[in-house]
Amino acid sequence: MAQAAGVSVATVSKVVNGHSDVAPETRARIERLLVEHAYVARGPRGAQSPVRTVDLTFDQLVNPENLVITQGVTEAAAEAGVDVVIGAAPDDPLGAAWTRKITNAGREGVILVTSQLTPQQRVQFARAEIPLVLIDPMNVPDESVPSIGATNFSGGMSATQHLLKLGHRRIAMIEGRHDVVCDTARLHGYQAALTRAGLTADPRLIKRGAFRFQPAYQAAVDLFTQEDPPTAVVAATEVAAFGVIEAARLHGLRIPDDVSVVGFDDTTAASTCAPPLTTVRQPFVEIGRAALRTLLRLAAREPLDSHRVELATQLVVRASTAPPPAPS
Numbered sequence: 001m002a003q004a005a006g007v008s009v010a011t012v013s014k015v016v017n018g019h020s021d022v023a024p025e026t027r028a029r030i031e032r033l034l035v036e037h038a039y040v041a042r043g044p045r046g047a048q049s050p051v052r053t054v055d056l057t058f059d060q061l062v063n064p065e066n067l068v069i070t071q072g073v074t075e076a077a078a079e080a081g082v083d084v085v086i087g088a089a090p091d092d093p094l095g096a097a098w099t100r101k102i103t104n105a106g107r108e109g110v111i112l113v114t115s116q117l118t119p120q121q122r123v124q125f126a127r128a129e130i131p132l133v134l135i136d137p138m139n140v141p142d143e144s145v146p147s148i149g150a151t152n153f154s155g156g157m158s159a160t161q162h163l164l165k166l167g168h169r170r171i172a173m174i175e176g177r178h179d180v181v182c183d184t185a186r187l188h189g190y191q192a193a194l195t196r197a198g199l200t201a202d203p204r205l206i207k208r209g210a211f212r213f214q215p216a217y218q219a220a221v222d223l224f225t226q227e228d229p230p231t232a233v234v235a236a237t238e239v240a241a242f243g244v245i246e247a248a249r250l251h252g253l254r255i256p257d258d259v260s261v262v263g264f265d266d267t268t269a270a271s272t273c274a275p276p277l278t279t280v281r282q283p284f285v286e287i288g289r290a291a292l293r294t295l296l297r298l299a300a301r302e303p304l305d306s307h308r309v310e311l312a313t314q315l316v317v318r319a320s321t322a323p324p325p326a327p328s
Helices: 009-016 024-036 065-080 096-104 119-127 152-166 181-196 213-224 238-250 268-272 284-299
Strands: 053-058 083-088 110-113 132-135 147-150 171-175 206-208 232-235 260-265 278-281 308-311 314-316
Touching: 009 024, 024 096, 053 065, 053 284, 065 083, 065 110, 065 284, 096 119, 110 284, 132 284, 147 152, 147 284, 152 171, 152 181, 152 232, 152 260, 152 278, 152 314, 171 181, 171 213, 171 238, 206 213, 213 232, 213 238, 232 238, 238 260, 238 268, 284 308
Parallel strands: 053 083, 053 110, 110 132, 132 147, 147 308, 171 206, 171 232, 232 260, 260 278
Antiparallel strands: 278 314
16 A cells, blocks of 8 residues: 555555644545555444444534534433534545544444535445434435435425415525425425415526525525515525525515515524514424434444434424515
């Protein structure tokens, strides 16, 4: 390996053991060779480690729901006598350095939240025999990788049906990203509810909000400045819903008198904003608990009842929705 990379054995050892004092180009060359040779470091894990530990890894540490997911994971871990190490997913598309670090640390497994697992990473986790559970994966997971999520399709449908029952017919949807599985399901639920009501989804009322405040705000501005603006908006996340509310405020629109808004998530902010937000509740605590229990079953080599678990969403009606304004 050292000869093929044109370096010393000591340099290869530094890369394998995660030392930082190796030039980036040299590190990349060695890691490519490690992948090509299917190298997997064998370290202590599970019963051999003094403390049973799992990794809870997030794609980003900025989303408000991450705290609630963490609560569920840590509660279930405490009941099982397991410690949880929280961190962000490394920039390691090949997965070789990542899996070596986990193996050398003696982790029992990894819970990966809202991330996109590359095929190379999946191969490395399988080769290293590291148990892996995904929460709300961005891409469609391999059937061999267990995943936990919510009923996003029915959530998008129930949000839209609520607005339809109130009398709204011009209902907009601010979606997140087309490459994210849960967002696609929410969009399809919105479209299905309109179809059941005998309506056709107007493409001018479907805007991209990227799950973030500012893009959702701009999308809402585009909606509210149309000749025939919507009387209600379904936002793919709570943060996006707050962007809609701000756009409405700056355009002199009252919520819910002039426009109704429904979000998706139900974190603490939903019930404390003004007005309190009607939203689709995701059972984040239960999702976290289910992910931890699934991971420990994998670590114990116990069979799973299902490799894909979806927990039920629930519409929570608050003060941000009302019947549409009477025609002027």
